[in-house]
Amino acid sequence: xxxxxxSGFCMRKSSSSGSKYGRWNPTTEQLQLLTQLFKxxxxxxxxDQIQNISSQLSFxxxxxxxxxxYWFQNHKARERQKRRKLCVNHIIPTQNSINNTxxxxxxxxxxxxxxxxxxxxxxxxxLNSSDRLRWHANECRDGDVMFSYTKGxxxxxxxxxxxxxxx
Amino acid sequence: xxxxxxSGFCMRKSSSSGSKYGRWNPTTEQLQLLTQLFKxxxxxxxxDQIQNISSQLSFxxxxxxxxxxYWFQNHKARERQKRRKLCVNHIIPTQNSINNTxxxxxxxxxxxxxxxxxxxxxxxxxLNSSDRLRWHANECRDGDVMFSYTKGxxxxxxxxxxxxxxx
DNA sequence: CGCTTATGAATGAAGG
DNA sequence: CCTTCATTCATAAGCG
Numbered sequence: 001x002x003x004x005x006x007s008g009f010c011m012r013k014s015s016s017s018g019s020k021y022g023r024w025n026p027t028t029e030q031l032q033l034l035t036q037l038f039k040x041x042x043x044x045x046x047x048d049q050i051q052n053i054s055s056q057l058s059f060x061x062x063x064x065x066x067x068x069x070y071w072f073q074n075h076k077a078r079e080r081q082k083r084r085k086l087c088v089n090h091i092i093p094t095q096n097s098i099n100n101t102x103x104x105x106x107x108x109x110x111x112x113x114x115x116x117x118x119x120x121x122x123x124x125x126x127l128n129s130s131d132r133l134r135w136h137a138n139e140c141r142d143g144d145v146m147f148s149y150t151k152g153x154x155x156x157x158x159x160x161x162x163x164x165x166x167x
Numbered sequence: 168x169x170x171x172x173x174s175g176f177c178m179r180k181s182s183s184s185g186s187k188y189g190r191w192n193p194t195t196e197q198l199q200l201l202t203q204l205f206k207x208x209x210x211x212x213x214x215d216q217i218q219n220i221s222s223q224l225s226f227x228x229x230x231x232x233x234x235x236x237y238w239f240q241n242h243k244a245r246e247r248q249k250r251r252k253l254c255v256n257h258i259i260p261t262q263n264s265i266n267n268t269x270x271x272x273x274x275x276x277x278x279x280x281x282x283x284x285x286x287x288x289x290x291x292x293x294l295n296s297s298d299r300l301r302w303h304a305n306e307c308r309d310g311d312v313m314f315s316y317t318k319g320x321x322x323x324x325x326x327x328x329x330x331x332x333x334x
Numbered sequence: 335c336g337c338t339t340a341t342g343a344a345t346g347a348a349g350g
Numbered sequence: 351c352c353t354t355c356a357t358t359c360a361t362a363a364g365c366g
Contacts, residue, residue, distance in 0.1 A: 023346050023357075044351095070347060077352070078345085084214060190342050190361070211354075237343060244356070245341080 024067040029060040034071055043076050045069075191234040196227040201238055210243050212236075 026034065037053065045053065045068070054065045193201065204212075204220065212220060212235070221232045
């Protein structure tokens with residue numbers, strides 16, 4: 001992700017389709033697709049879905065199912081983690097602060113209405129009925145918020161020493 | 168996620184004054200404190216601690232929680248890495264020593280060639296599951312074999328056709 | 335100034 | 351799911 005909203009940017013020399021070795025590194029197309037699916041609300045794909053996705057992605061480069069699996073896990077986890085760190089006190093006052101509820105299910109309040117092509121794509125993924133899948137599209141935006149914002153205004157001087165209870 | 172794409176523009180950090188920075192650069196005080204904490208034994212601060220530390224450090228300059236988070240991660244990782252390298256060219260004859268001590272591209276030379284057939288093979292398996300899935304990664308350094316899944320019954324598989332439109 | 339090094343940031347992969 | 355490790359990428363800093 002980008003860093004702090006300050007433009008940063010880097011182009012990750014994606015080039016790689018052939019990828020060299022070791023760990024999988026997604027091509028731009030693969031990433032695009034994955035991201036799109038995620039944004040559409042897919043968070044924990046079932047095995048079938050993973051396989052399907054993987055198959056499709058393999059067109060763009062070598063990939064294994066576990067990669068897809070991990071990708072979703074990581075992406076989801078980090079989004080959550082991100083949010084967790086993000087909340088708690090300081091939030092930029094200039095914007096509506098995302099008033100998050102607690103640790104999870106923040107996205108519940110976002111009405112994700114995404115009419116774009118994604119929807120149709122999603123329909124093509126067979127979802128098994130008995131699964132506990134959630135399409136509660138929990139995504140608001142990708143690529144801006146990161147952990148927390150430092151509140152730029154005057155802040156009280158903190159005591160100079162930190163007492164970290166652990167260790 | 169948002170890194171690739173194109174373009175890259177970076178703002179030149181105008182070395183002086185506030186400037187919009189591309190990445191956080193700890194001030195001496197911040198670094199001191201962080202280092203001290205690290206030396207005190209703090210290695211993986213919890214979210215609370217991170218926030219706490221971050222707050223404290225913000226007194227000395229702009230900082231975000233993620234900075235603290237990364238700082239500890241990196242610091243720990245690099246210490247370990249250093250130790251490991253040291254260990255390698257110190258003792259331990261039992262292991263092939265990685266003799267590339269200069270840069271950090273050690274892994275570069277281990278190219279495990281991976282059979283291309285893997286992908287196809289996988290796609291041919293009608294793996295499927297309709298209930299709770301439990302993945303168990305059987306990782307194989309040689310790039311073969313990947314997941315095994317444990318599941319109850321499940322037999323039929325959903326239609327695999329999916330057409331990812333657009334993109 | 336260009337190169338090397340140090341390090342912030344990111345993320346794939348596991349482990350538990 | 352959550353946390354942690356390892357590796358990689360990009361860039362600021364340090365130096366000759």
